[in-house]
Amino acid sequence: MSLQSIKYQRGSLEILDQLLLPVVSKYLPVRGVEDGWKVINKMQVRGAPAIAIVGCLSLAVEIYPEEFSSKKSLRQEIEGKLNYLVSARPTAVNMKISADELITLANELTKDDAITVEEMKQRFLKATEAMLEKDIADNRAIGANGAKAILEHVAEATGVATAGPVRVLTHCNTGSLATAGYGTALGVVRNLSELGKLEHVYCTETRPYNQGARLTAYELVHEKLPATLVLDSMVAALLRVKNVAAVVVGADRVAANGDTANKIGTYQIAVVAKHHGVPFYVAAPLTSIDLEIPSGDHIIIEVRPDREMTHVGEHRIAAPGINCWNPAFDVTPASLITGIITEHGVFKPEALKVEITKLLEL
Numbered sequence: 450m451s452l453q454s455i456k457y458q459r460g461s462l463e464i465l466d467q468l469l470l471p472v473v474s475k476y477l478p479v480r481g482v483e484d485g486w487k488v489i490n491k492m493q494v495r496g497a498p499a500i501a502i503v504g505c506l507s508l509a510v511e512i513y514p515e516e517f518s519s520k521k522s523l524r525q526e527i528e529g530k531l532n533y534l535v536s537a538r539p540t541a542v543n544m545k546i547s548a549d550e551l552i553t554l555a556n557e558l559t560k561d562d563a564i565t566v567e568e569m570k571q572r573f574l575k576a577t578e579a580m581l582e583k584d585i586a587d588n589r590a591i592g593a594n595g596a597k598a599i600l601e602h603v604a605e606a607t608g609v610a611t612a613g614p615v616r617v618l619t620h621c622n623t624g625s626l627a628t629a630g631y632g633t634a635l636g637v638v639r640n641l642s643e644l645g646k647l648e649h650v651y652c653t654e655t656r657p658y659n660q661g662a663r664l665t666a667y668e669l670v671h672e673k674l675p676a677t678l679v680l681d682s683m684v685a686a687l688l689r690v691k692n693v694a695a696v697v698v699g700a701d702r703v704a705a706n707g708d709t710a711n712k713i714g715t716y717q718i719a720v721v722a723k724h725h726g727v728p729f730y731v732a733a734p735l736t737s738i739d740l741e742i743p744s745g746d747h748i749i750i751e752v753r754p755d756r757e758m759t760h761v762g763e764h765r766i767a768a769p770g771i772n773c774w775n776p777a778f779d780v781t782p783a784s785l786i787t788g789i790i791t792e793h794g795v796f797k798p799e800a801l802k803v804e805i806t807k808l809l810e811l
């Protein structure tokens with residue numbers, strides 16, 4: 450059984466079909482952009498960073514064997530196909546940010562008379578391929594920064610010099626199955642474990658797609674981490690009786706003021722964490738932070754098919770004819786977020802825009 454969500458070599462891309470996990474581990478070929486759009490839209494691959502990487506690599510495998518008559522035609526192909534891929538799922542910003550960066554690269558190479566059309570294609574392929582290793586490196590940095598921040602917060606809150614092993618709660622799936630590897634919020638959990646500082650991790654089932662029950666639990670059991678699955682409805686009771694030291698979740702789009710769109714259910718977990726005085730952290734690479742939108746009010750929330758709620762596989766679990774509301778995400782206001790964990794450090798929401806702007810100007 451594999452935890453590798455993406456398998457790529459130049460000219461070939463496969464994704465682990467996450468709709469079949471954890472029962473069946475099956476890889477699907479992605480032969481081009483149309484396949485890429487479909488596997489993202491159907492959530493056969495999901496997770497903000499993985500969406501961007503699979504989307505961009507689907508274009509890489511499509512143009513790899515092609516000959517282009519001019520740099521202009523290659524640039525037009527790159528721009529048109531990347532903008533199409535952005536439409537596969539609207540909430541996560543990673544695909545949009547990656548598309549904009551690669552289109553900027555294509556424009557720069559088009560203008561550079563010293564670059565041939567074949568050299569331009571090779572430079573584009575290398576730029577998309579670099580996303581894989583960069584994502585893993587970013588996630589390892591997020592893991593280390595997040596574990597340090599949580600342990601420091603707990604030490605200060607409990608008046609000890611060094612915090613002992615801690616219990617944490619996470620939501621949805623933010624691990625190797627949502628990224629190129631190691632994960633964001635689950636990367637923080639992995640780093641705590643590597644430090645010998647993970648007493649226990651609780652993961653929510655995360656209805657209706659069940660990313661927690663099917664994917665996060667799968668990753669945690671696979672790595673033999675001390676973990677317990679809880680229902681989404683159990684979070685308040687869990688925080689009241691189980692001495693959870695911190696909550697750490699992922700992000701699909703963080704606005705400039707720190708408001709964060711993440712899997713549906715995140716907002717209510719943040720409210721419950723506030724009530725119980727439990728610090729609430731968001732783990733997000735810079736590729737999930739959208740400084741172009743001022744607040745979470747501007748984030749488009751994807752609404753998915755009713756069937757995801759009314760059925761588990763082919764088995765109907767809801768009364769025929771009932772209306773459904775199935776937003777895939779909600780927005781947690783910055784006021785409920787203790788810190789935003791990035792590969793460059795952990796930032797207070799109110800400091801995010803200034804700090805990220807400084808980083809981007811470097």
Ligand SMILES: CSC[C@H]1O[C@H](OP(=O)(O)O)[C@H](O)[C@@H]1O
Binds near residue numbers: 621699
């Ligand atoms: C590092 S994954 C970020 C984010 O993506 C997941 O959503 P989905 O499974 O619908 O793609 C979830 O919101 C994770 O927190």
